[in-house]
Amino acid sequence: xxxxxxxxxxxxxxxxxxxxxxxxxxxxxxxxxxxxxxxxxxxxxxxxxxxxxxxxxxxxxxxxxxxxxxxxxxxxxxxxxxxxxxxxxxxxxxxxxxxxxxxxxxxxxxxxxxxxxxxxxxxxxxxxxxxxxxxxxxxxxxxxxxxxxxxxxxxxxxxxxxxxxxxxxxxxxxxxxxxxxxxxxxxxxxxxxxxxxxxxxxxxxxxxxxxxxxxxxxxxxxxxxxxxxxxxxxxxxxxxxxxxxxxxxxxxxxxxxxxxxxxxxxxxxxxxxxxxxxxxxxxxxxxxxxxxxxxxxxxxxxxxxxxxxxxxxxxxxxxxxxxxxxxxxxxxxxxxxxxxxxxxxxxxxxxxxxxxxxxxxxxxxxxxxxxxxxxxxxx
Amino acid sequence: xxxxxxxxxxxxxxxxxxxxxxxxxxxxxxxxxxxxxxxxxxxxxxxxxxxxxxxxxxxxxxxxxxxxxxxxxxxxxxxxxxxxxxxxxxxxxxxxxxxxxxxxxxxxxxxxxxxxxxxxxxxxxxxxxxxxxxxxxxxxxxxxxxxxxxxxxxxxxxxxxxxxxxxxxxxxxxxxxxxxxxxxxxxxxxxxxxxxxxxxxxxxxxxxxxxxxxxxxxxxxxxxxxxxxxxxxxxxxxxxxxxxxxxxxxxxxxxxxxxxxxxxxxxxxxxxxxxxxxxxxxxxxxxxxxxxxxxxxxxxxxxxxxxxxxxxxxxxxxxxxxxxxxxxxxxxxxxxxxxxxxxxxxxx
Numbered sequence: 001x002x003x004x005x006x007x008x009x010x011x012x013x014x015x016x017x018x019x020x021x022x023x024x025x026x027x028x029x030x031x032x033x034x035x036x037x038x039x040x041x042x043x044x045x046x047x048x049x050x051x052x053x054x055x056x057x058x059x060x061x062x063x064x065x066x067x068x069x070x071x072x073x074x075x076x077x078x079x080x081x082x083x084x085x086x087x088x089x090x091x092x093x094x095x096x097x098x099x100x101x102x103x104x105x106x107x108x109x110x111x112x113x114x115x116x117x118x119x120x121x122x123x124x125x126x127x128x129x130x131x132x133x134x135x136x137x138x139x140x141x142x143x144x145x146x147x148x149x150x151x152x153x154x155x156x157x158x159x160x161x162x163x164x165x166x167x168x169x170x171x172x173x174x175x176x177x178x179x180x181x182x183x184x185x186x187x188x189x190x191x192x193x194x195x196x197x198x199x200x201x202x203x204x205x206x207x208x209x210x211x212x213x214x215x216x217x218x219x220x221x222x223x224x225x226x227x228x229x230x231x232x233x234x235x236x237x238x239x240x241x242x243x244x245x246x247x248x249x250x251x252x253x254x255x256x257x258x259x260x261x262x263x264x265x266x267x268x269x270x271x272x273x274x275x276x277x278x279x280x281x282x283x284x285x286x287x288x289x290x291x292x293x294x295x296x297x298x299x300x301x302x303x304x305x306x307x308x309x310x311x312x313x314x315x316x317x318x319x320x321x322x323x324x325x326x327x328x329x330x331x332x333x334x335x336x337x338x339x340x341x342x343x344x345x346x347x348x349x350x351x352x353x354x355x356x357x358x359x360x361x362x363x364x365x366x367x368x369x370x371x372x373x374x375x376x377x378x379x
Numbered sequence: 380x381x382x383x384x385x386x387x388x389x390x391x392x393x394x395x396x397x398x399x400x401x402x403x404x405x406x407x408x409x410x411x412x413x414x415x416x417x418x419x420x421x422x423x424x425x426x427x428x429x430x431x432x433x434x435x436x437x438x439x440x441x442x443x444x445x446x447x448x449x450x451x452x453x454x455x456x457x458x459x460x461x462x463x464x465x466x467x468x469x470x471x472x473x474x475x476x477x478x479x480x481x482x483x484x485x486x487x488x489x490x491x492x493x494x495x496x497x498x499x500x501x502x503x504x505x506x507x508x509x510x511x512x513x514x515x516x517x518x519x520x521x522x523x524x525x526x527x528x529x530x531x532x533x534x535x536x537x538x539x540x541x542x543x544x545x546x547x548x549x550x551x552x553x554x555x556x557x558x559x560x561x562x563x564x565x566x567x568x569x570x571x572x573x574x575x576x577x578x579x580x581x582x583x584x585x586x587x588x589x590x591x592x593x594x595x596x597x598x599x600x601x602x603x604x605x606x607x608x609x610x611x612x613x614x615x616x617x618x619x620x621x622x623x624x625x626x627x628x629x630x631x632x633x634x635x636x637x638x639x640x641x642x643x644x645x646x647x648x649x650x651x652x653x654x655x656x657x658x659x660x661x662x663x664x665x666x667x668x669x670x671x672x673x674x675x676x677x678x679x680x681x682x683x684x685x686x687x688x689x690x691x692x693x694x695x696x697x698x699x700x701x702x703x704x705x706x707x708x709x710x711x712x713x714x715x716x717x718x719x720x721x722x723x724x725x726x727x
Binding site: 001004008009010013014017044045046047048049050051231347348363366367368369370371374 | 636642645646649700702704707708709710711712713714716719
């Protein structure tokens, strides 16, 4: 495939791997967090860890939209679909996330809830137009990448005068989550969790640009390299970060310059600013309440806000006590450190959210890398 | 006006639709069976009009397989539910090394389904059966109310006979064996996907639906001691290999660079976020054989029209965890796991 195979070339990968091994100082460790689930998936799927020297460690971050969605929010969505008679339009990867009462949207569907999988917010608007007699709610989740399309859906509904369409908004923001991790006592105060540098998100950065990360390099002195989702992008970003750390630099560098600018997508930002405003606080799975880390629909578009229309009340629900998703999302633990991993918690029967989406750290390790947990599978 | 004696107005296949009487057991059903199924399938067993087919059993071991078909949409590039329902069961029988002989066909029709579409489907089945040299010897028709079905569901059951000395089974993969596939992966699933209403993208990809027993017969003739044969349908190659690894108590190691995937299929999968390893095939087989037989089998496969793009994709290894692993084109290694959840519902 043209324009894709070039970014998956094994020979270049091995050359980059050799360069990283040559330049990485064997006397120190390099702890690099990839924030984004897209990177987590690419790292596992292409076996990137096999090409890196042992002292360069990749830590999976919380940038998997499905993983950070708290149980209470999914309970709200299930309630809408199961008890309020709405058609709930949701992205496919939300459907299997475990919620309260052994339910998920998929299980609610089997009990009669009208849950429809959509590929875009436009599909949800289409369903609303096709079913004027039904209330249609779009279960909007995701980081800055999926937010502009949700804004477009609301503006489209306004233009069409769609009275039966509304959005249950759960959009979250990347920079406050990174700040939350850097502010965590384990990283900042005790230093028990070494975290030296970040691989910055690919698609999110096409929208917000590279400028928001400058704060992290200035305030926390952690280098950031924004990278594309192809495996060679990740390898190149690791090399750039190793160099920054070796030279004692902490800068925002842009490996994904084919798509990301410093300013980002100004038009998309304007759409988001038109429709959404900051929430004072939002609960993240794993991170807890994070101030100013999510968006809500402005009062001016209240008519299309499902939270207002259905009087949705949020109730926080604790994770399964043995589930380590929280620690895993903050980089404190690895999937294989969790007692439930691969036993009680599997992709077929996920207990925690990290086992659901293919971008989740546990699902990625289970699907692609768990043979490494067994010594005898050396081949 | 004179009416000819014994005249029944023929079924209006152009404008007519299935109604509840077509499944009632009465005259309307008898007429549908006669004018459609008997006419299309045309064989001595159906012509006998019994509730069962009675045939002589040849010597050897008898093989039996059944398969239900619920594909949506019913018509797709490269085929339709009719020929698919014949190929599906013929292939399940053939994967034992057997020669398929007879099929049964059971239809669940939805009230209101256009009779013209049903005719197209039945004729496509008849054509596929004729081409495969199997007879559809018995069947059944039921009708459900509008909204209780989705046009038509078809269940077929097949029987065949395994030649002497052939023992092909999912538990016979041994460390050191080679893993071969008969051609490009993922064509059927992507062809169906390209028609789904909310995705609609233009593509030239056609379903690979085909009966594989001819190819199997050539392979078995060349190498009677093939260890495993299986057609990687739902769940794709990845799921099939995991099934075999578990059955045989072994692991597998694939090489990503050797997997045959069409450029267009790879591109469509990239765009849809699918992995061709998990996308359904309807005219491909996986063969596991002793290493010394691999080259000969590849040559036999490549000289058959349905095996032209056959490839050796990896080997069976010892592994107490039964992992299917793959060396990625990138140079790393990863697991190729079972399919989780439902990637593409109602693909066959």
